[in-house]
Amino acid sequence: MAAGRDVIRFEVTAFSRGTRARRGVVTTPHGTFETPAFMPVATAATMKGLTPDQIRSTGSQIILNNAYHLMLRPGAERIAQFGGSHEFMRWNGPILTDSGGFQAWSMTEGTRMSEEGVEFRSFVDGSKIMLSPERSIAVQNAIGSDIMMAFDDCPPALAREEAPDDPQLSRKRRSRPEDHQRRLEDAIDRTARWLERCIRAHQRPSEQGLFGIIQGGTDLALRTRSVEQICAFDLPGFAIGGVAVGESPEEIHRTVAEVAPMLPADRPRYLMGVGYERDIVAAVRAGVDMFDCVLPTRNGRKGYAFTREGPLRIRNARHTVDPTPLDPTCDCLACAGGFSRGYLRHLFMAEEMLGPTLLSIHNIRHFQRLMVDIRTTIVDDAWPSFEARWPVLQAPAHAPDAGLGNPSRSQATEGAP
Numbered sequence: 001m002a003a004g005r006d007v008i009r010f011e012v013t014a015f016s017r018g019t020r021a022r023r024g025v026v027t028t029p030h031g032t033f034e035t036p037a038f039m040p041v042a043t044a045a046t047m048k049g050l051t052p053d054q055i056r057s058t059g060s061q062i063i064l065n066n067a068y069h070l071m072l073r074p075g076a077e078r079i080a081q082f083g084g085s086h087e088f089m090r091w092n093g094p095i096l097t098d099s100g101g102f103q104a105w106s107m108t109e110g111t112r113m114s115e116e117g118v119e120f121r122s123f124v125d126g127s128k129i130m131l132s133p134e135r136s137i138a139v140q141n142a143i144g145s146d147i148m149m150a151f152d153d154c155p156p157a158l159a160r161e162e163a164p165d166d167p168q169l170s171r172k173r174r175s176r177p178e179d180h181q182r183r184l185e186d187a188i189d190r191t192a193r194w195l196e197r198c199i200r201a202h203q204r205p206s207e208q209g210l211f212g213i214i215q216g217g218t219d220l221a222l223r224t225r226s227v228e229q230i231c232a233f234d235l236p237g238f239a240i241g242g243v244a245v246g247e248s249p250e251e252i253h254r255t256v257a258e259v260a261p262m263l264p265a266d267r268p269r270y271l272m273g274v275g276y277e278r279d280i281v282a283a284v285r286a287g288v289d290m291f292d293c294v295l296p297t298r299n300g301r302k303g304y305a306f307t308r309e310g311p312l313r314i315r316n317a318r319h320t321v322d323p324t325p326l327d328p329t330c331d332c333l334a335c336a337g338g339f340s341r342g343y344l345r346h347l348f349m350a351e352e353m354l355g356p357t358l359l360s361i362h363n364i365r366h367f368q369r370l371m372v373d374i375r376t377t378i379v380d381d382a383w384p385s386f387e388a389r390w391p392v393l394q395a396p397a398h399a400p401d402a403g404l405g406n407p408s409r410s411q412a413t414e415g416a417p
Contacts, residue, residue, distance in 0.1 A: 003199050008147060008209035008236035010035075010268045010289075014379045020261060020287035023378040026062075026268055028094040028146035029207055030086060033061035035268060035289040036374055038280070038367045039096060040296060044069045045079070045089040047297050047364075049357040052091045057333060058361060059368035061093055062146075064292045067139045068100030068107075068131070072124045076142035084144025096292075097145035098272075099136045102154045104129075113153070115190070133197040141204050149239065150198045152213040153187040155180075157246030184217045187242075191215050192229035199233065209236040211270060217242060218251050220258050227262045237268040240288070244273035253282045260287040277306075277370055278393050284374055285383075296363035301356040303348045306366040310395040314359065319345045332365035334358040 007029060014023040024035045040047060040055065043066045047055060055063065065085050070076055082088040085095055104118040105111050111120040117132030136151040158180045195212050202210055212230040216222035231238060240259050243252045256271060260283070263269045270290035271283050280291050296306065303315045307327040312319075314326075322341035326334060334344070339358055347355030370390065377386040387393050 003202060003233065003235045004148075004205045004207070004209035005234050005236050007205070007207065008268075010237070010266065012266075016285075016378045016383075017381045018383065019285040021284045021374075021378045022287065022289070023375050024268070024289060026094075026289075028062075028209070030092060030094045030146050031061075033094055034371075034375060036280075036284045036371055036378075037062060037290050038371045039064045039290065039292040040364050040367075041066075041292055041294045042089065042091070043294075044073065045085050047360065048301060049353060050297075050360055052089065054333070054357075054361055055091070055364070056093075058364040059372065060364060063091060063093070063095055065095055065097045065143060065145060066100060066103065067097050067136055067143065068103035070143055071100060071131075071135075071139045072122050072129075076139040080142040080144070084142075086144060094147070095143075095145040096147040097140045097143055097149060099149045099151040100131060100139065101136065101151045104131045105154070115193075117151070133194040134201040137198050137201040137210075138203070141202070141208065144204075145208060147237065148202075148208050148210050150191075150195045150210060150212050152191040152194065152215060152241055154213075154215065154242050154245065155183045155187045155217065157217070180217070181219070184215070184219060184222050188215045188222055188226040188229065191226065195230060195233060211235060211237040211239050213239045213241040213272070214259060214263070215242045216259075218247060218255050220255075223255065223259050224262065227259065231262075231264060235267070237270060237290075238263045239270040239272050239290075241272045243271070244275060249276075249279060252279060253286075256283045256288060257286040263287075277367075277390065280367075280370065281374065281390075281393060284378075293367075296367055297360045300360035300363040303355070303359065304363075305359050306363050306392075308366075308390055308392055310392045314341060314344050314355075315348050316345075326359075326362050327366070330362060330365060330369065332362045334362040 009027040010024055012022045012024040025032050026035060039062050040060050041064045045065055070079060079085055079088050086092060101118055104120045111118055117130050119130045121128055133151040140148040191213060198210060212233060212235045214226045214230055216226045240256060243255050260269055268289045269287060271288045273293060274291055275293050303313060305312050305314055305326045308329055319341040324341055326341060344355055344358060373386060377383060
């Protein structure tokens, strides 16, 4: 009970005969959500420009908050004074919190990692902060999320010759090839030790469940070792971490396909920080149940829209007099509401707030519609017709019209200053 094992319940309701995909329901203290599930990211107890009702209109059943950002501003203790994040942000459904460790390591200069935790300077006031497993759990206990993530050590991907397109994964933070293996080994062992401390520090096991995180990079032997270490604890769920920190899509798909089946079949499996439609579908087919990413809202604010045919950039001049909606098949507030591409382009060119709001709503709904169709396809076991309904799965990962960036560990960037 110390990790909230009985607080989070998972029931598998259907299996795909031709893949490892499964459909299910997760029950939490604040309601249920269907799996496979996509969790939009409300990093600082908000999705920029969206109200809770607008988020609900997209079909989102569970959202994500980030402990790092809420710890720094407004402070977890202040959120607790309001009755926790559910009351604070007026969201009455399930909430998952990321532990904040990756953000503490990746988002500020001069960070120091030790066995105690990660020492960094606040981007709010420059003060020095030590984020340890105990502090992370205390923050998440105060936030009051339904699902908490254990404090883990998430190393970067192996260094490459080309610079990544995510500035938070700069070359200086990426391991050199000769040091990478040792760094991975240290990370999985430290993650296991930190998990023990997280479990001991958990003060609300009757109200919040704690998920463990598997590390190991793209090394199958190390992933197997991490699974053995983390799954030795009787936790209500498990996550695959460290596969959206600079790896190629092929590496992500291979690693997830190998690791997901190793995780307990009676617990939800969560792939952290992924991602694009094709990544989600590949992971679902491998047996993953939960996903999160900032792509829908971050790119929506920048004028990028996701559609079944592929992404598009609404600022492009070719949309100036286009009377069609973003996606004629979409039932979101933007598309079903009759807002044309021409009007949406005008909003962005005029820097009107409504533009980012409408594209964010549309993008979240796009991913939720994908999940609804996936859940139906699992029951029907009709993958060929599913892929025909989603041409984006066959399109290049970055369509010429899109210019979409690398999502990386999604929670790291959504609330960045």
